[in-house]
Structure formats: structure tokens, C-alpha cells
Amino acid sequence: MAFLHAVSTGKSATKSVLKSRSLTPYLLLAPGLIWLVTFFIIPIFSLGSTSTMVRPDGAQIGVYVQELRFANYVDAFIANQDQYIRSFVYAGLATILALLIAYPLAYAIAFKAGKYRNILLVLVIAPFFTSFLLRTIAWTQILADSGPVVSAIKVLPFVDELFRINNTSTAVVIGLAYNFLPFMTLPLYASLERIDPRTLEAAGDLYANGLTTFRKVTLPLSMPGLVAGTLLTFIPAAGDYVNAAILGNPGTKMIGNVIESRFFAVVDYPTAAALSFTLMATILILVTVYIRRSGTDELV
Amino acid sequence: MTTINAPMPSLSHRASRWFSRNLIRIYAALAFIYLFIPVAYTFVFSFNDAGKSNLVWQGFTLENWQNPCGAPQVCEAVVNSLQIGVISTVLATILGTMIAFALGRYKFKGRKSTNLLIFLPMATPEVVLGASLLAMFLNLRVNPGFWTIVISHVMFCISFVVVTVKARIASLDPRLEQAAMDLYANERETFRYVTLPLVMPGIAGAALLAFSLSFDDFIITNFNSGVVSTFPKFVYVSAARGIPAQANVIGSAMFFIALIIVIVGQVVSRKRKKI
Amino acid sequence: MANNKVSQDTGDLKLDRVSKHYGDFCAVDDLSLIVPDGSFFALLGPSGCGKTTTLRMIAGLEEPSAGTISIGDTDITTQKSYRRNVNTVFQNYALFPHLTIFENIAFGLRRRGVKDVKSEVESALNLVEMAHLAERKPNQLSGGQQQRIAVARAIVNRPEVLLLDEPLGALDLKLRRQMQIELKRIQTEVGITFIHVTHDQEEAMTMADTIAVMNQGKIEQMGSATDLYEAPKTAFVANFLGQCNLIKGKITSRAGDKATVTAKGLTFEVPLSRVATSNDSVFLGVRPEKLRLDDTGVNSIKNCVVTDRSFVGTSTQYLVRAPWDLELVVFEQNDEGLHDLRVGDTVSLEWDPEHTFALDGAGDINAGADLDDEE
Numbered sequence: 001m002a003f004l005h006a007v008s009t010g011k012s013a014t015k016s017v018l019k020s021r022s023l024t025p026y027l028l029l030a031p032g033l034i035w036l037v038t039f040f041i042i043p044i045f046s047l048g049s050t051s052t053m054v055r056p057d058g059a060q061i062g063v064y065v066q067e068l069r070f071a072n073y074v075d076a077f078i079a080n081q082d083q084y085i086r087s088f089v090y091a092g093l094a095t096i097l098a099l100l101i102a103y104p105l106a107y108a109i110a111f112k113a114g115k116y117r118n119i120l121l122v123l124v125i126a127p128f129f130t131s132f133l134l135r136t137i138a139w140t141q142i143l144a145d146s147g148p149v150v151s152a153i154k155v156l157p158f159v160d161e162l163f164r165i166n167n168t169s170t171a172v173v174i175g176l177a178y179n180f181l182p183f184m185t186l187p188l189y190a191s192l193e194r195i196d197p198r199t200l201e202a203a204g205d206l207y208a209n210g211l212t213t214f215r216k217v218t219l220p221l222s223m224p225g226l227v228a229g230t231l232l233t234f235i236p237a238a239g240d241y242v243n244a245a246i247l248g249n250p251g252t253k254m255i256g257n258v259i260e261s262r263f264f265a266v267v268d269y270p271t272a273a274a275l276s277f278t279l280m281a282t283i284l285i286l287v288t289v290y291i292r293r294s295g296t297d298e299l300v
Numbered sequence: 301m302t303t304i305n306a307p308m309p310s311l312s313h314r315a316s317r318w319f320s321r322n323l324i325r326i327y328a329a330l331a332f333i334y335l336f337i338p339v340a341y342t343f344v345f346s347f348n349d350a351g352k353s354n355l356v357w358q359g360f361t362l363e364n365w366q367n368p369c370g371a372p373q374v375c376e377a378v379v380n381s382l383q384i385g386v387i388s389t390v391l392a393t394i395l396g397t398m399i400a401f402a403l404g405r406y407k408f409k410g411r412k413s414t415n416l417l418i419f420l421p422m423a424t425p426e427v428v429l430g431a432s433l434l435a436m437f438l439n440l441r442v443n444p445g446f447w448t449i450v451i452s453h454v455m456f457c458i459s460f461v462v463v464t465v466k467a468r469i470a471s472l473d474p475r476l477e478q479a480a481m482d483l484y485a486n487e488r489e490t491f492r493y494v495t496l497p498l499v500m501p502g503i504a505g506a507a508l509l510a511f512s513l514s515f516d517d518f519i520i521t522n523f524n525s526g527v528v529s530t531f532p533k534f535v536y537v538s539a540a541r542g543i544p545a546q547a548n549v550i551g552s553a554m555f556f557i558a559l560i561i562v563i564v565g566q567v568v569s570r571k572r573k574k575i
Numbered sequence: 576m577a578n579n580k581v582s583q584d585t586g587d588l589k590l591d592r593v594s595k596h597y598g599d600f601c602a603v604d605d606l607s608l609i610v611p612d613g614s615f616f617a618l619l620g621p622s623g624c625g626k627t628t629t630l631r632m633i634a635g636l637e638e639p640s641a642g643t644i645s646i647g648d649t650d651i652t653t654q655k656s657y658r659r660n661v662n663t664v665f666q667n668y669a670l671f672p673h674l675t676i677f678e679n680i681a682f683g684l685r686r687r688g689v690k691d692v693k694s695e696v697e698s699a700l701n702l703v704e705m706a707h708l709a710e711r712k713p714n715q716l717s718g719g720q721q722q723r724i725a726v727a728r729a730i731v732n733r734p735e736v737l738l739l740d741e742p743l744g745a746l747d748l749k750l751r752r753q754m755q756i757e758l759k760r761i762q763t764e765v766g767i768t769f770i771h772v773t774h775d776q777e778e779a780m781t782m783a784d785t786i787a788v789m790n791q792g793k794i795e796q797m798g799s800a801t802d803l804y805e806a807p808k809t810a811f812v813a814n815f816l817g818q819c820n821l822i823k824g825k826i827t828s829r830a831g832d833k834a835t836v837t838a839k840g841l842t843f844e845v846p847l848s849r850v851a852t853s854n855d856s857v858f859l860g861v862r863p864e865k866l867r868l869d870d871t872g873v874n875s876i877k878n879c880v881v882t883d884r885s886f887v888g889t890s891t892q893y894l895v896r897a898p899w900d901l902e903l904v905v906f907e908q909n910d911e912g913l914h915d916l917r918v919g920d921t922v923s924l925e926w927d928p929e930h931t932f933a934l935d936g937a938g939d940i941n942a943g944a945d946l947d948d949e950e
Contacts, residue, residue: 025406029414032395032458039455040421043432050435062438101331108328120328122562127335129558130342132516133535134551137543138338138345141355181335231423239425242518246539256427256519263431263523273435276428287423475669478636481656482663483683483732493682497673 044280051273062267069270076274080258087255087279090169091238094176098184098233099226101177106188106225107218111197124185132179136246139175140166143247167249175243183232191225192218227294235283255279339555346548353542364545368553371544377534378550384446384530385515388453392514393507395454396461403462404469421459429456430523437524444526452524453517457510464509468502501569512558586647587612588633588736588768593642594792595628602628604792606642610736610770610785615762617771617783621815621943625792626772630738633770634663646735657686662729663738667745668721670713676700676724677709683732699731702761719750726758730765739771743778755781776816780804788812790943804862808851810934813860815943820866820903821858823936826850836933839899843874844928856936863892863904865930868914872925879903881920891915895922 052072053064077084109120127135143149143165150166153159165171195218203213219226241256255275262272319326348354349361369375403414421429433452437444476498480490518532525533535547588610595603603625610616618626631637633644635656643652651659662683670679680696689695700706703723713721722742729737742758743751759782762769773779779786780800787797788811796808807813810821824838834850836843836859843859850857861874870877876897883894886909893905893916903924907913916922 022406025402025408028398028402028406029408032399032462033414033417035395035454036417036421036458039433039436039451040429041417043436044428046436046439047428047432050439101334104324104327105331108324112325112328118566120332122559122566123332124335125562126555126559127339128512128516129555130339130551131532131535131547131554133518133532133539134342134543134547135338137535137539138341141345142337142341178334178338235423235425239427240519241427242536256425259427259431260522263434269435269438272431276431280424280428283425284423473667473669475665475667476671478634478656479663479665479669479671480682481636482634482661482665483728484657484686485682486655486657489686494671498671 047273047276050269051277053270062269064269072270072274073278076271077278080255080275083253083255083258084278086252087238090173090176090254091234093173094180094237095230095234097173097177098181099230102181102184102188102229106185106192109189110192110195121189124182128182133242136175136179136243139171139178140246143171166247169248169252171247172244172252175247176237176240179240179243180233180237183236184229187225187228187232188222189225191222195221223294227291231287231290235287238283239279342548343552343555346545346552348545350545354545354548355542364549368546368549371546373529373534374544374546374550377529377531380446380529381515381531384449384453385511387450388457388514389507389511391450391454392457392461392510393503396458396506397465397503399458399462400465400469404466418459418462421456426519430520433520434523444524445528448524448526449521449528449530452520453514456520457513460509460513461506464506465499465502468499472498504565508561515554585612585735588770589645590629591643591645593629593632593639593644595625595632595637596640601792603632606792606794608787608794610768613766613768615759615769615771615782615784617773617779617786618789619773619776619779619786620789621774624789626789627740629789630740630770630772633736634661634738635659660735661738662732662734663740664725664729664742666740666742668725670721670724670728672713675709676705676711676713676716679713679724680728680731682728687732695731699727702730702764703727718746719754722746722754726761730761730767734767736768736770739769741773742771743775751778758782780816788815806849806932807860807934809942810858810938810940811943813934813943814941818863818904819860820863821860821934821940822901823940824857824859826855826857826933833928834933841876843931845931845933846929849931850933852933852935854935854937857933858936858940860932860934861926861930864890864906865926866903866905866924867926868905868907868916868922869925870923873928874931875923875925877923879922879924881916881918881922884916884918895924
């Protein structure tokens with residue numbers, strides 16, 4: 001055992017040119033890390049500090065003083081718990097929808113595309129090159145009440161005359177899933193592509209049917225991509241407000257919409273900050289738990 | 301009876317076999333249609349002779365393409381976006397590549413916290429990134445504008461550059477650098493003649509990614525732009541009263557330009573491999 | 576870049592008490608070695624034996640934890656790899672994928688600021704018979720071609736020592752045989768010291784003048800291929816080079832120029848010069864092709880049973896069980912005297928005392944067996 005371990009450390013030492021005891025790595029890191037600390041870490045603390053501020057009586061709009069009022073968090077949460085919970089429900093549904101669309105897509109590109117692989121990969125990313133706002137707005141037209149999709153569905157016998165998609169929660173979830181689909185597809189593809197097709201044949205050879213092969217071989221081997229993809233979809237979806245603003249109605253507002261309007265329309269910085277902070281904390285907790293449970297710690 | 305009916309089940313059987321064997325391809329085709337419907341819609345409506353409100357098809361015209369700056373403020377916003385995109389890309393690519401080399405080529409204390417610091421911005425929703433940066437600017441009494449947008453874009457692009465370039469460095473065979481050293485190249489020459497040329501495709505990819513992230517960003521920009529307009533901001537603001545068809549022209553043009561860059565890049569890299 | 580001063584010493588390569596530790600693990604343990612100028616030297620051993628680490632220390636890609644390395648009179652222990660007049664043919668070749676074959680070979684010349692790059696590269700290409708491929712990129716070449724280019728890229732610099740790290744590992748058997756002859760030809764032609772690291776005993780035996788067998792960071796035995804094969808000094812060497820039958824026994828007398836060994840009530844003779852230990856507990860060894868299916872010799876075992884036979888073309892290999900718990904391997908040439916035995920037949924074995932050797936019986940009787948197939 002000790003020998004094996006030693007051999008493997010010996011090997012890893014020969015693997016790359018790693019030099020220690022030198023200033024070079026720190027000089028390389030410094031500019032970028034200083035940027036990140038100054039414009040990411042410090043702002044997060046700044047946000048934390050704003051979140052406990054209070055507007056003094058009679059003060060001008062937008063003027064707040066620090067009073068360490070942690071009750072801001074309670075107030076903000078109680079006032080906006082619907083939007084808060086809705087954000088995670090929508091993000092979760094959109095992630096599942098994106099996964100259902102992206103997995104077979106990634107699988108088809110990885111195993112069935114042959115020489116067209118690279119072209120299809122470019123096509124997965126290509127929609128990104130058109131502004132995502134333009135595409136989201138295009139959905140409002142495509143899903144419009146008098147548009148082709150709704151008209152087609154209304155032809156079905158059991159569909160209500162008042163049926164609509166636009167300005168509903170369905171539209172928001174569809175929009176979210178659409179927006180982050182490439183983020184789901186690419187990591188899935190990356191881990192599926194690494195699977196040797198012969199392992200799938202071997203599973204078949206060892207009496208596994210198609211479904212069993214998928215459950216016992218393909219799915220476990222694609223787990224890292226699945227975890228990365230769901231995170232890359234869920235995180236931005238939970239904080240998004242553009243889809244809810246464009247495709248939804250006042251009843252589908254997400255926490256992002258509230259933060260945005262608290263900042264700009266209401267100029268209530270402490271509430272906006274408290275909500276942002278809670279959102280980030282919740283996501284970080286969910287992500288940590290998710291990564292731990294799925295056993296893919298090496299992701300971080 | 302049997303002789304007449306015999307071919308029937310075999311035909312339908314073959315059809316269903318074809319269907320089940322190609323199910324995944326059909327599914328993938330549908331997924332691509334889903335992906336491209338809005339792009340196609342945007343492209344088609346860039347030819348709409350619609351005037352200000354580009355909602356209903358009014359007839360075909362090339363005028364929007366001939367005069368993309370025809371609508372007020374479109375081009376001003378696009379120029380801002382391009383400038384911000386280029387500056388942010390250059391800065392983020394340089395800073396991110398340096399970090400990627402430090403992580404990929406050196407052993408040092410603080411590697412874990414560095415990795416965490418790179419990962420965190422990607423795990424934070426844009427609305428929080430935007431709001432926190434604005435909170436700081438407000439606390440410091442800084443007026444948001446062009447440069448605060450650049451600052452914010454560099455911030456969120458760095459992590460993506462680091463991840464992309466680091467992956468390329470990690471896939472590099474360390475023996476190539478050792479071979480260069482063995483062949484009388486000192487550290488600097490090894491970097492210049494071997495490491496850098498081999499990592500270059502990764503850096504180029506990272507720069508392309510950074511530019512498209514910056515050009516397309518709305519949420520963080522919206523928080524930190526003050527009165528400065530960018531293309532996504534222009535689209536969002538004008539969405540309420542109808543987006544001019546020129547926006548569709550610019551969106552479609554960006555799509556084709558990017559597509560051409562990617563395809564040319566692929567062809568060049570394949571040619572390079574062959575010849 | 577003429578600023579890279581490359582040492583120009585000639586002479587023997589000397590490793591003096593060199594060790595390399597990775598944490599608690601000792602990869603190379605107090606190794607001393609002299610490789611004469613102009614020789615073809617092989618470091619042979621199973622994976623993890625320390626041979627590659629030794630090579631990398633000579634190349635300057637690792638620094639020894641202790642000891643010194645020198646060429647002639649110059650100590651190069653801490654010299655940077657790009658200042659050493661030593662070049663390496665890497666495992667899997669490590670050709671630069673972004674450069675043409677010509678530029679790959681020219682790389683070292685350009686770094687040293689050599690003036691006439693073109694003619695030097697061309698003569699190197701001619702040496703490996705690859706002149707027509709100068710403008711190709713490495714990934715357009717077959718494994719064998721890449722191998723030759725890797726050799727040319729190193730040799731064009733006329734190093735004092737050329738290091739070859741498992742150079743033929745990625746090639747198929749036929750090509751490997753061909754390249755073995757080729758490498759030997761090149762070495763004779765250029766007269767550079769070659770140090771060849773391999774786990775393949777056949778490769779080492781065909782090419783090298785001198786072989787050092789390494790195990791667990793130490794050299795077990797050093798000598799010509801014939802020495803190592805005919806007179807191994809340890810069970811590890813006996814088992815690692817080819818196949819070997821070892822019988823546990825005890826020396827009962829040392830008289831004149833021979834020793835007598837008893838095992839399971841039988842007595843065997845072995846020349847004293849072939850006894851590699853002062854210990855009385857020994858492993859008595861004999862190679863499979865030295866065994867005869869007969870019962871007239873001095874050293875013989877009667878009442879054995881054939882348990883397996885396989886035909887391998889030039890010979891037939893038998894597995895024969897002695898009357899006690901011991902299986903012996905016997906190779907019989909496929910010529911007139913062939914016995915053509917079947918499984919279950921009873922036979923006797925005999926062999927000459929001068930083909931017998933006695934090793935220290937303290938260690939593991941199976942040391943070094945079944946190791947040579949690994950990477």
C-alpha cells in the first residue's frame with residue numbers, strides 16, 4: 001500500500017513542471033486576484049453592510065445610516081417570501097426541463113453524430129451569438145395569444161378558449177430553460193464524450209438491456225457533467241429577472257425582480273441588499289449540499 | 301389471408317424499428333429546432349417593413365439592413381457595447397491567463413483559496429454580483445458609467461477565462477516543455493516557443509467567450525451603467541414600446557459574424573493539424 | 576540564442592552515491608555507477624524500480640536528494656537541463672505538435688545559436704532515413720517514424736550522453752525488433768554514450784553492451800547480457816531476465832572447486848565459482864533450456880510428471896512436477912532428439928553442474944517473476 005502510494009506520488013512529481021519557493025506564481029496571481037477581491041469580495045461585504053442600514057426619519061431618498069438592524073432580513077423575507085420561494089421553484093423546474101432536453105441532445109452528439117460532432121457543437125452554442133434579450137422577446141411573439149403555437153394548441157378539443165402561454169409561469173419556465181440550455185448541454189456532452197463506447201457494448205455483452213446500461217453505466221459516468229450542468233443552469237436561473245419581466249405577469253415575479261425594483265424603483269437599498277445576501281447564501285448552501293451528496297467534490 | 305397481410309406487419313415493424321433506432325436523433329433534431337426558433341424569428345423580422353414597432357409582419361424590406369443605424373440610439377448603444385466588450389476582453393484575458401498559468405504550472409501556498417475565489421463569482425447569481433458592486437459604488441459615491449461597466453465585466457469574465465485556459469494548460473503534455481528544456485531552451489524560451497503557442501488556442505477561445513459574455517450581458521450592466529446605454533440595455537428598455545427592426549439586424553449580424561469566426565477557427569485548426 | 580552556455584565536457588558519466596526521495600518514498604537509493612564514454616548502457620527493471628528517476632536526474636529534470644552526477648571531470652548535479660550536453664529521447668517522443676519535423680530537429684540547434692542549421696538537420700534526417708518528411712507535422716507520422724524523428728532531434732545536437740526513456744514502448748513487436756537494430760546501428764555510427772531505460776529484458780539484451788538491473792532503487796547486478804543471464808547473482812535477476820527454475824536447498828560441502836547442495840534428499844553439484852553467496856541456505860538455479868529429459872547426468876531429478884505442454888514453434892515448453900511441491904519449466908528444441916511427451920507422462924530431468932548456479936536463499940524465491948509485462 002505504502003509502496004503504491006509512493007509510486008503514485010513519484011509519478012505525479014514527474015508529471016508537470018511545478019516550481020515552488022519562487023515569487024513568480026504570486027506575481028502572476030496578484031493583478032487578477034486583486035481585481036476579484038476589490039470588485040467582488042469587497043462589494044459583497046459592502047452589500048452586507050448596506051443590508052443592515054436604516055433610513056433615518058425625514059432623510060432624503062437614498063440616504064441610509066448603519067444601525068446593524070438585522071431585523072431587515074426578517075422584514076425583507078416576510079414581505080417577499082412568495083417571490084423568494086417562487087424563484088427556487090421556477091429555477092428547479094427550468095433545470096429539470098433543460099436536463100430533459102439537453103441529455104438526449106448531448107448523448108446524440110456524443111455517440112450518434114459521427115463526423116458532424118463539431119458542427120453540431122457549434123450549433124449548440126450558436127444561438128448564444130444573438131442577444132439573449134432579443135431571443136427572449138422573440139419567444140413572447142412566438143408564444144403570443146394569437147401566435148402560431150397557441151393557435152395550434154387551441155385546435156385540440158379539450159383546450160380551453162382562454163388558453164394562453166404568454167404572461168404565465170409556464171412561459172417563464174420555458175424561457176429560463178431555453179436561456180441556459182447550452183450551459184446544461186456542454187458539460188453533459190463533455191462527460192459523455194469521454195465515455196468509451198466499448199464500455200456500453202461491454203454492458204450489453206454482460207446482459208444489461210438498454211435501460212439498465214443507461215442506469216448502471218452511462219448515467220454514473222456522466223454524473224460530473226450532469227452536476228456541473230444543473231449547477232450552471234440552476235444558479236443563474238434562480239437569480240434571473242429578465243425572463244419573469246418579459247415572459248411573465250405580476251404574479252410570476254421572482255426574487256431578482258424584487259431586488260431590481262427595490263434598487264431602482266423604490267430606492268430601498270437595505271431591503272435589496274438583504275434579499276441579495278439571502279439569495280446568495282441560500283444558493284451557496286444548496287450548491288454545497290448538492291455537490292457533497294452527488295459525490296463530485298473535485299468540481300470545485 | 302396470411303399471404304396478403306404478411307408484408308403489412310413487416311412494413312410497420314420496419315417503420316417502428318427505424319423510429320426507435322433513430323428516436324434519439326429525432327429528439328436531437330427537435331431540440332435544435334427549439335434552440336433556433338427564436339434566432340430564426342429574430343432574423344426573419346429583421347426584414348420586416350415595420351417602422352417603429354416590430355410586432356406584426358408588415359412586408360419585406362432590405363432597408364433595415366441597408367441602414368442599421370436608422371433607429372435612434374441603436375448604434376450609439378452598439379458602439380458602447382463593442383468598446384466595453386473589447387476593453388473587458390483584453391483585460392480579463394490577460395489577468396485570467398496569468399492566473400491560469402500560476403494555477404497550472406506552479407506549486408504555491410493558497411492554491412485552495414485561489415480556486416475558491418475563482419469559483420465563487422461563477423456560483424453567484426448575476427443579480428447579486430450587480431447589486432453588490434453597485435452598493436459599493438454608491439457607498440463610495442462613485443457615479444456608475446462606462447468604466448464601472450468595464451470593471452464589472454472584467455470581474456465576471458476573469459473566472460471563465462481562468463477555467464478555459466487552465467483546462468488547456470492541464471491537457472498539455474508536460475514532457476513537451478521538458479523536451480524543450482532538454483533541447484537547450486531556457487525557461488523563457490521554453491515558454492515563448494513551446495508553451496505559449498500550444499496554449500494559444502485556449503486563450504483565443506477564452507477571449508471569444510469573454511467577449512460574447514460581455515457583449516450580451518444585461519443584468520450586471522443594468523446595475524452598474526448609470527445613464528450609459530449598451531445594446532442589451534437598449535433592447536430591454538425599448539421592449540416596452542416595441543423594438544425597432546434595426547435591433548434585429550444587429551442581433552442577426554452578430555450571430556453570423558460569430559458563426560463565421562468560429563467556423564473559420566475550426567477550419568484553420570483542422571488544416572493546421574493536417575499540413 | 577547564443578547566451579545559453581552548454582558544457583562541452585567529454586568522458587565517462589559518473590553517478591556517485593545518488594539518492595532521490597519523494598516524501599518517505601525512496602525512488603533511488605544510494606546509487607553509484609560509471610558509464611564508460613561511448614558505450615551503450617541499459618538500465619533495466621520493472622516499473623517503479625527507479626530507473627526513470629535515475630534517467631531524469633541525469634537529464635536534469637529532477638535534482639538528486641543526495642550524491643553527485645558528473646561527466647568527465649565536471650559536476651553537473653545541479654546544472655539546469657538546458658545547460659547540460661545531454662539529450663533525451665522521451666517516452667512517446669514528445670515531438671512539438673505545432674512545429675514541422677524540420678523545426679523540431681532544428682529546435683536545439685537554434686537555441687544554441689548554431690549557424691548552419693539546415694545542413695545539420697538534413698544530415699540528421701539522413702541518418703534516420705527520414706529526409707522526405709521534413710515538412711510534415713508530427714501527427715502525420717506513424718509511430719515508427721516519430722520514433723526516428725525523436726532520435727534525430729536529440730542526436731543532431733551531438734550530446735555527450737543520449738538518454739532513451741522506454742523509446743520503443745509504443746511500437747508493435749515487429750517494428751520494435753527493427754528499431755532495436757536501427758538504434759544499435761546509429762549508436763555505432765555516432766559513437767555517443769547511449770543510456771537506455773527499459774522494462775523489456777529482450778530490448779536491453781539485444782542492444783546494450785552493459786546492463787544494470789535495477790530493483791527498488793538499487794542496482795541488483797551489472798554486466799553483459801550473457802553474464803546476467805548465465806550467472807545471475809540474485810533471485811530477482813534470475814527471474815526478471817528470462818525464465819528460471821529455482822530449487823530451495825542447503826550447501827552441505829564446499830570442496831575443491833565445487834559445492835554440494837542437498838534438497839529433498841537429492842544432491843546436486845555446482846561449481847564454487849557459480850555460488851553467489853557465503854550463506855549455506857541457497858536457491859539452486861537452472862535455466863529451462865539447460866534441462867534435459869534424461870536421467871544420466873550428475874544433477875538429476877527422477878519420477879517427475881508432465882503437467883502441461885505447449886508448442887511454441889522453435890521449442891516445446893513443458894511444465895514438469897518434481898516428486899515434491901515444485902514445478903519446473905523445461906524447453907526442448909524442436910529437432911531430432913524430440914521426446915514428444917504427453918501430459919501425465921513420467922520423466923526424469925537432468926542438467927550439467929556448469930549450468931547450475933546457487934543464489935542466497937534468504938530472500939523471496941519469486942522476486943522479479945511476473946514483473947516484466949508491466950508498463
